[in-house]
Amino acid sequence: MTSSLACIDLFAGCGGLSLGLKRAGFEVKLAVEKSPMAAETYFHNFIEPVRNKADWENFLRCSTVEQARRGLVVATLEQVLTSDELLEGLKAADIDLVAGGPPCQGFSLAGRRNPDDVRNTLPWQFLDFVERIAPKAVIIENVAGMRQDFRKYGAKSPFDELRAVLSSTGPGYAVQPMALNAMHFGVPQHRPRVFLVGLRRDLADAVGMQVTADTWFSDRDTPYDPQVPSRPELAPARTHFGDGSRKHLSVWEAISDLGDDGYLDKQPLSEFAREMRSLEPLLKRADGRLDKEARPRNHVLRSHSDLVTRRFEFYQFLRDFKIDTQLLSIPKKNGLSDKERRELIHRAIDGLEFPLVLHNGSILAGSKREFVRLVNRLATKKHSQRALSLNSPSPTVVSLPDDYVHPTVPRTLTVREMARFQSFPDAFEFRAKETTGGTKRRTEVPQYTQVGNAVPPKVAEAIGRHLADVIAAASVEGNGKASNAAVA
Incomplete structure (x- = not known):
């Protein structure tokens, strides 16, 4: 070469x-x-x-x-x-x-x-x-x-x-x-x-x-x-x-050293994380170095309502119990009676024992009745959202920030976390605004879209x-x- x-x-x-x-x-x-x-x-x-x-x-x-x-x-x-x-x-x-x-x-x-x-x-x-x-x-x-x-x-x-x-x-x-x-x-x-x-x-x-x-x-x-x-x-x-x-690299290897407040003092680092945190000599940087104690660039948390945060916890539960995320769309289905919707929900969770406990130790629902009420409250027509699994590669990174839920924290992914899945080093800084919406999506290319494309x-x-x-x-x-x- x-x-x-x-x-x-x-x-x-x-x-x-x-x-x-x-x-x-x-x-x-x-x-x-x-x-x-x-x-x-x-x-x-x-x-x-x-x-x-x-x-x-x-x-x-x-x-x-x-x-x-x-x-x-x-x-x-x-x-x-x-x-x-x-x-x-x-x-x-x-x-x-x-x-x-x-x-x-x-x-x-x-x-x-x-x-x-x-x-x-x-x-x-x-x-x-x-x-x-x-x-x-x-x-x-x-x-x-x-x-x-x-x-x-x-x-x-x-x-x-x-x-x-x-x-x-x-x-x-x-x-x-x-x-x-x-x-x-x-x-x-x-x-x-x-x-x-x-x-x-x-x-x-x-x-x-x-x-x-x-x-x-x-x-x-x-x-x-x-x-x-x-x-x-x-x-x-x-x-x-x-x-x-x-072996294929996993979500854990990609982002386990990134906490909500920045870099975690995590030892040992995965080989991939160590590589991502190293200075990239091919990039033109304003400061010439990476401060490993500082918050990585583009690692800005999105704000979520209590209802959305609760829904994200629910997606993590569905992942852990191997239940289809379509469960949350059942209350939105047209042409079904309340009884039929309730039966579909019961069928989806058949065999589970209550109370249902999340990975962080909190109780999701204490009974089937409470669970059905929770499904109705969190119901959404959005089909693409799902919580990532730590031990598998990330699914295909897309241009929208809300399709994937963090594997352990009830929130969406930051630009930096998405960039890790794409193998961009932390020294690579994304510019312009983070995201956009509505008709502006046809013309604007914000940070999340830059990463996904x-x-x-x-x-x-x-x-x-x-x-x-x-x-x-x-x-x-x-x-x-x-x-x-x-x-x-």
Whole structure:
């Protein structure tokens, strides 16, 4: 692997992909992000600490070319594509990698013939950028659902169509589709995502690299044979498994050292927590160090009413007794009599002995009648809330702060705790406001959304390290063949 590889991060968000690629030895020459809120986090961590609002607003007023000289353009990719000066400079820089996660769910080969279909524009812009720059390699990341075929409508999946178009974009690319789960790469989170990793055709041919049209799944790797013959050459090797010394990391390992008031004097720390609390040398920090006695940044507790706090305790009870969270929706079901609702609740808790005692020793309900009254009082139509389990990886981190309940405390998770599940180090500080609501969710990208939308740095690092080795080997082989041809 070499430390001189240059990359560009499109749709960069707060910078999870950039951080992982930097750790893998890439130099991020440029990041492009249209949201000023997410871009402020990126700028603050990678370019220069934002000390006051005026400094950030002054940067936003700079031209696209001026911003690019600093390493971050706060604009749409469409705007970047209109700057010939910027693109010519990037082309001349011999970029090794263009990476990003354009929203692709609506992508289709008919996209360019239907310019009014907004869902198609962003991946086409990504491909246009690749064609203009002709990097040695490409990474595209997206949600796992992108693989689903639209056979009902006679269409292939956006994933398959995008793979086909990328393979013939510009100089052409050998493209490997893969489905990677973050927990297989040292992230304490069950997070399946799909990736397209492409190597420029001239380099792939130089080393005889083969790719498959079939998607490679990271769960096919085994701890018993690290050199799985069936693993495609562009796919990174899995590092964490379900058991043994390389087991999946858990919620406990991720956040057990974080208390309501900050860092806990907990010994021994999990290896993961120790890593998260270490200073990250790749980040630009205002103070240059992490004070381990202080409250970690972005660890701000949300306020909850007594009723909501009680409901969160109830979710923890449901988890401990393995009862479906749908129990709290029974009183809200239409078309049922009170008697029918009561019978459904009794059926759900059949076999439990009263009083019901919570993990903290308090009594949830002393009798079935009291329990039914409590269910009616705490009833909600919200189906996604659940309490996390300490001994399992976190479920997929999302952009809303109230979907998951802390495993031991009746509250939602802080931005810092969510960031731990994504493998962001504590030195990484999220900017802008914490959350938003209503129609503002369509346009604003607050801290929780920044975390939820990010590529986990550890996943990006695993892909980046493997790809850096591939690029280096292919470049050496390609240069050797070119020299031999010149001599001949």
